[in-house]
Amino acid sequence: MSAYAPDPGRLVGRAAESGRVTALVETARSGQGGALLLTGEAGIGKSALLEHAARAAAGFRIAEASGSEFEREFPFAGLHQMCVPILGLLDAVPAPHRDALRVAFGLTTGAPDLLRIGLAALELATAAAREQPLLFLVDDAQWLDPASARVLTFLARRLAADPIALIVAARPSPAPYVGDGIPAELAGLPVLTVAGLSDDSARELLSARNPLPLDERVRERLVAEASGNPLALLELPRAGGFAPPATSSAPTLVERGFQARLADLTPGARLLLTAAAADPTGDPGLLWTAAAELGADVSRASAEAAATGLAEFTTRIRFCHPLARSAVYRAAPADQLRTVHAALAAATDPAVAPDRRAWHRALACGGPDDDVAEELERCASRAQARGGVAAAAVFLERAAALSLDPERRVARTLAAAQAHADAGHPDTAAELLSTVDTAALDDRRHAEADVLRGRIAFTRSEDDTGPALMVRAARRLAGADPDRARECFLDAVEMGLVIGRAGGLIGQIMTTVRAEAPEPTAPDVLEALIVLATEGHRAAEPLLRAALDGLWTRRPALASMIAAELWDVPTLTTIADWLVATGRESGSPAALRLGLGQTVVTATLAGDLGRALAATAEEQAIAEATGGTPLLYHRLHLAAHRGRRDEMLALAGAATRGAGHVTNLHWTLALLHNGLADHPAALAAARRTDAHGDRFLSVPVLPELIEAAVRCDERALAADALDDLTERVRATGTPSGLGVAASARALLTGVEDHHREAVEQLADSPLILYRARAHLLYGEWLRRRNRRRDCLVHLRAAHDMFARSGAEGFTRRAATELRATGERVSARPAGAAHETLTMQEIAVARLVAAGATSKEVAIQLFISKRTVDAHLRTIFRKLGVTARSQLRGHPGL
Template sequence: MRLFGRSVECAALDEVIAGTRAGRSASLVLRGEAGVGKTTLLRYAESTCPGALWIGGVEAEARFPYAALHRLLIPLLAGRDRLPASQRAAVQVACGLTDGPPPDLYLVSLAALTLLAEAPRLVVVDDAQWLDRESLRALAFVARRLHAEGVVLLFGLRTEGLDQPDLLAGVEVRDITGLDREAAVALLAGVVDTRLDPALADQIAAATGGNPLALTDLGRELTADQLRGARPLPEPVPIGSRLEAHYSTRIRALPARTRTWLLLAAANAGGTDMQLIEAAHRLGTDLADAAPAETDRLVTGSPPATFRHPLVRSAVYNGATSADRRAVHEALAAVITGTAEADRRAWHLAAAADGPDEAVAAELERCADRAGARGGHTARHTFLSRAAELTPEPGTRAIRQVQAAAAALTAGAFARALLLLDAVDETGLPGPARGSALLTRAIAAVNAGVPTGPRDGAAICLAAAEAFGDDRDRARAAVIQAVEQMIGAEHLASVTEAEVAAAAAELAGTDLDGLLLAGYAAWITEGFERGVPALRRAVAAITDPATPDETLLARIVIGVNFCNLIWDDEPKQVILERAEMAARRTGALHALDLVHFLGAMTGAVLGRLADADRHDAAGQRLRRSIGLTADQELVWRHPELLTWRAPPGVRETVRPALEVFEMLHLGGMQAVTRLSLALLDIAEGDYASARELLGGVVEFGRPHRYAWALPDLVEAALRSGDRPTAMLAYADLVLTARASDAPRARGLLARCTALLAGVDEAEEHYRQAIEELAGTLGHGDLARAHLLYGEWLRRRRRRRDARGQLSLALAMFTEVRAEAFAERTRQELRALGDSVLVPVPPSDETALTPQETAVARLARDGGTNAEIAAHLFLSANTVDYHLRKVYRKLGVRSRRQLRQTLHD
């Protein structure tokens, strides 16, 4: 296949495709303006790879959920019985092969990945800008997860073609530009049938920017006089967006019956040839009328009519009058009679409507329900939006707009949801609809990154609860959401915790949500001592094995937060572990991402930094897979993990986040950042700075959300010479530790008691602290207890005892790479005259990556490649690839040897 001037691009495609023979995978987006040659390059790739799968986006199909993915997978669906059960069920519902609950997008995506990865192949998706959004999201997920399957996934994408550019975030992009002068002239010379003046050829090449489609069309249309340079070229030269106008001019010159035939063909995407012919007869045209368009090379073959370029189809449709378009859609709707095509018929009826039409709007609403049942939330919001436009009665129209906004929210189109709601007068809605609108707005604003979203979210949720009125279940859900919003915004919220607690108290009960609300209300209004039992009842309800997984995943933020408030580490681990298993089993990747975020934060707070690393690395991989951009990921960083590790420049990295979180009204993350910086200050001996940072979080006399920061404040205030502040913090710590009676709380209270005690009493409390903390998950707390005890012993000149405690502390800090505290401990040992070596980390050649570590652990614990693949959302081939690298790095040859070698 000969291509002018594309040797570099073809070589790049050859290299990518050659990797399939070595089992390597790749994904690539070819992006460029219309007519620049993307499809030609994709056809070149297809010609070098027999058995390639190819689909092209169809603009009229973009509103039907999973339509493109279904077309792509048709040759592979016969093997769906080999899929894990959850993936098989999801893809069957998505492709309309069976009925069932609406499938999760990422379960469908995983099924597609598994099916595509069964054999090396090339997969081509042209005109990706016209794919339905569910299919594009699924294929983008596949592209980001490909690794060692021997699969190459290529996309062709029109420049500025996506209304949501982030949908393909994380997939490599290669911009395709026009041909260089030499190649453009060569292409032009091959098109014209007469001698071409060199100067004129250069002029045409420059004027078209080397666009192959513009060169080809222009070369064939120029007169002999123009080719000789006797007459000027047409102005402006048809290129880029002007190409469509160029085709429109040619189409207007065709006979009226030919234009009608072309318009029918353009509007009939997804329809059958017989439907096209029947609709044509209704409009007084037939097959013979296609001939002039075929002679002009605008289409080939009728039927089916294949347009020379998508721009021709677009020019036909957009160049027609609105009356002609309505007539064509009305004719097509009339010939579509099958129940399986009810959605296409409804869409044609909607396009044929010249004003409000309740019957058509109601049919579109039924289409929306069918789309939602297949997991097509983008399609659902599209159908509902059009239904709202056609609804004559204002009240019903507003309700459908609210429903469309809720569907957009579920689809992840947060900005679109807000735009739909902005067009609604929420004050005029009936109570339940107003409540739904308010709740949708609150959640969409936070997820869309609206700076005021976290600030106002809880207040809007309370207003939603009030609007729901007697619908107690929906009102409860709204107040639960208000509680969750307060956890994020904290002191930067526009309402107080007391206002949220009052609403929670009114809706408290004995079921799970009722207990959550009762716990929050008691905690806020009745104080720490009386609030602890209520929170414990709520936590017990969440961790109850009878609580459904979907409920656990929906309430994980509140459950983990309640555990933090009362130092309950064991139930928190139960929540996180069970939630992780549930999210992996069901493919709920957004929920799994949240589990990893909370797990990393929990591990860092406890000083269990290996656990924090695992969750942080898994979360980063997952966010890349689901398409979060680098800017979006900034909110998911873990300052507490960074400050434990104390890499160079850590303060300059972390401190600016305080202002960012202030601007975004994320009070919870701002507080965590302050506590993280204080931890680093304590490790490095800057106690005055730590005291100031902690003082901005702790409220004396009312130990509240950050009671677990009180031990650090006691140490920072005492070591900076501010004993009165240390005593105030200690008094609150006594109250909270005794009310909680959690082992870690008791251990930290004993550690602080030792710091404040006299010489004769301190040692007993240090020993008590170490004994209590040794039985907890608080690895960092225990290591710091050994450090403080060792420092105390050294100052008492008990060198051998001090060396024992400090050596143990150093081993614990070094184990988790808590570098700031490790260095402080080394300085203490050096003061004893010890020579302390700094451990050298393993080289890249022998160290396992986080992904390899995850695969190795699961293999060690008996997982098969297929089970590991399902657990980590990979293909079995990629698991095998990672496992072979693990074996090589660890010097083992089997899973049995792996069990003997790999330890946590």
Template sequence: MGELIGRGDECRILDRLVDATRAGQSRALVLRGEPGVGKTALLDHLAERAVPGRVARTSGVQAEMELAYAGVHQLCLPFLDHLDRLPAPQRGALGTALGMTEGPAPDRFLVGLAVLNLFSDAASEEPLLCLIDDEQWLDRASAQVLAFVARRLGAESVALVFAARQPTDALAGLPSLVVRGLHGPDARALLDTVLTAPLDDRVRDQIVAETRGNPLALLEVPRAMTPEELAGGFGLPGAVGLSGDLESTFRSRVDVLSEHTRLLLLLAAAEPTGDPALMWRAAERLRIPPDAAAAAVEADLASFSTRVRFRHPLVRSAAYRSGSVHDRKRVHRALAEVTDGERDSDRRAWHLAHAASGPDEDIAVELERSAHRAQRRGGVGAAAAFLERAAALTIDRTKRVDRALAAASAKVEAGAFDVALDLLATTESDRLTDFQEAQADLVRARIAFVTNHGSDAPPLLLKAARRLESIDTNLCRATYIDAITAAMFAGRLSVGADSDEIARAAEQAPRPTGAPRLHDELLDWLIAFFTRDYTAAVPHLRRALAAVDSGVPADGQRRWAWLTTVAAIRGWDDERWHELSARYLDLVRGAGALSDTPLALNTHAFIMLFTGELTTAATLIDEQASVQEAIRSRIAPYAALGLAAMRGDRDTAVALSRTTVAEVTARGEGNGISVAMWATALLHNGFGDFRSALTAAREAIEPPVGLSSANWAFTELVEAAARLGEYEEADAALTQFVEISRASRTDWARGLEARCRALLSDNDVAETLYREAVDLLGRTRIRTDAARAHLLYGEWLRRQRRRGDAREQLRLAHDLFTAMGMRAFAERAGRELQAAGHTLPTKAPTAVGPKLTAQEEQVARLARDGLSNPEIGARLFISARTVQYHLSKVFTKLEINSRSQLEQVLP
């Protein structure tokens, strides 16, 4: 390949990318530009420059956009001999996605992690360059997986370079290089390379101007001009009718070919795999002679060798569009007949669908089967496309609606909300059954919940649940749980049905006929809570928690894991909270359900905060941030806010609180306001700013009841109000909390009740209550509340002038707060100690060593805890080679030489 005219700057950028991969680094780049501007030529330059090294290429094809993982399969095919080296969950996910093995639908991000490690392993032998052309036409699953890989590259000697006219949203934020038309001198130089006759200067200038320096246009336009036009006759340049539509230029070149050659090009355009044997078998059925290819090759439109290739994607598009509707159906029918129905049944069904002249139930059934296979591989976008086409080919009204609703549901899962609503609209002219109406309502509710997280979803879910009452009791009760949960999320920002209304409706719904299952017990708990009170709900809550251990299948446990953890929190059961949140995290990690991982990490991080294990919580929060960055999740920073409040990091906590309130308000998630205000109250109580704490706590407990944080805020309000002398308000909040404490009867709740009562009591009664609080909270995991009981007791003792006893309690509190990293509370305890006559030791200066980066510290801590490199990579969504790279830097900075020494050097 010769030097590209006018592309010196672009080639230098690409050359540096190749040099970086040879040096052990990784890179990602998006080439962006209009059709024909030279993106493919730059990819060709990269492929040539990468030698020696491995190059893998794939290209998006419009006809394959609905076939899940088609692009990933083509790119990974040369490296499948490395598949056995992947960790089992990743190996299973990728094998299932590519249709090589059977299994549950894999999480798309786990597939991405598998591809990342597959590329990393292949690059351990020599640098790997992956080139993806026409990314805008990749199937959705492949686009998302490859974008995931591009974002997680580190030190693997791998480069991913995409080329696209308009990159899809999946590539947003990746480094990009805009490829523009050639400048005047370079454009003229390129034009001169294809001229076969003299060219009038005015015509040359017009061609350059009207093509805007587009290289493909510069090469193609002269082919469409006669020597007289090129010479500038007939009053040129004004008479030269140059078209900016390159596809039309190619189409005009296709149209002048013989009928057999045009039909062969149409056939090749409709067969996206480029398999010449398959194409010629179909050509034989269409009676296209072998010599029909010669004219297409001579016209420089396509080549037919080891693989069928078009000169440019625009040629493929022109060849397909130039065919009549009748010829397109003939071509797809021939391709369907020669496609192996066993090994490639999905592509065969797709060809049959395009060949159909009208409704065809047999083809619709085939498409349904393809949709089910796609769903098993995790290709929800492909499943939706198959079902949408199946609905279009169905004449039976009931079946058509069923397929359209199934397609709409799949479109929601794929994130195509507008298309889902369009599909629902196609069913509105039909008379739907109650079950179909309920399905439509569920689809609309899912769209509302995902896009607005609560505000519109509860009434839609309530409507669906009511329709399901006489149809499917199990689905009805599960839908009522979803409706109540959505209303709880919406909380004070709800604009439709609230939790109380939904719970009353659920109470009237049919009961399960057999033994109650886990979700039945959860629903009974929610009904009792919202229709009666906390005390009435506690027996149901305990039965729900007991049901978790009664042989519930793993998928059922994962489906309800978050809600069962919330039940433990609402029951003030710290042991079950710890156990169930850890189980929840294990379940999603074990299943590779990366989409559920941020919520699971957030849930487990909170119990770590309350138990005072702030370093562990910080590790989980960092991991959550890595996951959210990798999968572009949008959970508000609840645990990070709680951590900043516990640590007494005022600036961070205040900033996160503002961010959280703005974010959740925008999407209608009122419960998030309660979380933010609880954390703000906790922060200010730590600093002894009781007026600010009281203001925040009041807002936190504003009805309707939140999921959990409103409960926590009662005790913050009592402390702040009592210290300000607002005894009436403190007593009212305590009365509400007493109902919780007396019903739950846990040491945690009873200890907090005693602590709050002590704040509102005098003399011997107060001391008895403080001692009770210290004793009860000392039996729990909740060290933060236990330390605060010692602090409040010590502060009370100092005010009673019992300085010796006060110092004992305050020293205990100070030591606990210091060990946990609760700086604001530690300083508050320190001030009280000094007031009680105790001098705190001066801190020895801390040795300052080389600072680890955030990711180095994450890797180091996980390695210290005994995780292997592949396990660390799976947690942080990086390759095992990048883990090793970070560890080598950690060892150098900390001046150690083994993982076993990390325990000594990390705090």
């Protein structure tokens, strides 16, 4: 591609693009790393820009990789390519992470841990960069296996403090993608879109590449047909004439050009090129063995094929461009492709590469084959054991297609759909399920399909059919497997609680559950919820407490809802701590992220904003490392607590648009607006949570509903909500619950004793937000009665607690009240860390303050040690400290 210009150091018409690439390389040379994603259609010049980067990186160690459409099913194949040049430094990586990388590369057995693999790759890269600057070049990243792409993105976001540059080239992807067709796994990288050449640049390129002057009409036709695509411009003359401009894209025309080179080849040479195109490894030993199996004269065929310029046959088989490989493969008839794949399967060692052998066997099949299907099923098991859920899904889907036995075909189809759903491809999973003839299924299989459909629906925005599908599955299982049926009914309840309360959904579900759930063999959580729905909190409270014992190990989200309903703050904290500890010990990203999210909520309620921000930063780091989307619920709670209206509304918009739904979205909106004294907006949000009078497991919204209703003179609504809140807290009997109810009662009644009761009950409560609000409401009540001396005590206490906990909206409310008394007050505390540091800086500062080394901080936050040290320099400057020991006890940490 660098031959686009007569001077190999200059790319025609690419001054801006090559300048940006050069700048990235030079910035890395100076010690500040970075990443860049080049996007554009095939042949547009991305590979030429990668070559330009390599030329600019004199003195760098260069590690290259290229995605292959034939290797997307093999987890970590792309990452292995990237790391081969630096694997000699693997001993510099700490043992747990080194072992994780060895597992990923198949060098040892074990289950891969994506978090440790990402950090191991980062540590390996930074070890290499200590010797000399490092440049990663990745071409055709749209074909990287998803696991490698996620690790690559993890690396890209953590290079700022290291002499490492990462440049990735990818075509717009037809697979799950974000804006502009960027593959979903690469989302968030800085993007440079490579557009077509201008007509003048295209003419210059044609002149540079053609020794004889072109007829002007021919030249202009070539320029028009190529539409600015450099590779198309150079290949069109080989394509055997022009195509009507409206019928062919530039990449299609390029493929035609490549295929034109096949026209005069002997059958043996074409067969060899087809076999080379079908083998993604580029291993000549494998190709020569397969060619012999095909009866080809290897020496003659390879020389003839190489003369076309499509591929070179040296120590590694390389095509001149990925489109050339595709063009050769697509030009072969179906029967020849099957023959080629059969030869490659025969040449592949089943002990060394069993999955590739099985895949070649599958592609060689002209119809169903149970032996191959069984082999693919074994491949799927191996892929799942190595963390390749997406690969397992593809193997199982192909196994189902090759299954002769109808029962095995259904079982494999359901397993493939489950794997696709687990891999984050719900649409593919749903499409597979639609191929299953449910009329021929027995109740158990039918229920299995309904459960899977319900879980897929649960991941989709604006799809509330999940609970109904779970109920349908439960009905099918009620007779044959009553315990499993009860679990499906409980799934329906939990889904309904998470989706929300629109249309009286929870009431409908509970009516069905009460009528149809099989009798339990022993008291369980479903029975406790039924009693709660039918007999109220007083009867259900002991059953709910009993059900909480151990529930968080199986259903932590539901356990947290029940603990909140009981105002059981210690249990909420215990659940969060258990999830974090379990996630760290087991390496489970899901448990760790859920635990960190719950930590944010409990820390926010306790007024520990530093801990909440640090947990948020760590959850985000894990989400990025595993290719997930950061959780929203705790971010909503944190933004509402802090009074960040714009941030909150953006998060709320994401919650309603994104996959899945967020529990108590409207509760957090009501909290936000009450804090900002926008009580009409708070009432509107609380009413949406309270739709259809559905208050099942909804106690946190009641204080917000009562305050907003009182302020908006909706006293009947407030009184009704207060009765409900009072019944609940009296059943639980916790001081925190009783204090919150007393504060709400004081708002409605205006009785001073109720204010005093609230302050006294909440005096030792860990719920700083509610304790401060009780003081604020009492102080407001006193000020309006001109009791200045008395009100100042409570308003100052409220202002201090709100300010220290970062509740900016409520702090402003308290400050306004204080100013009304003539006090001079600042709305913000001086020197609080959360006012000056970013979330990640707070996370680093808290860990360092607790005694962690830079290396330990790097491991926990999935960043490099150099990045930790860079953060510390910034933290010291912002906080005006000079030593790690000075961070202990700093305000806001």
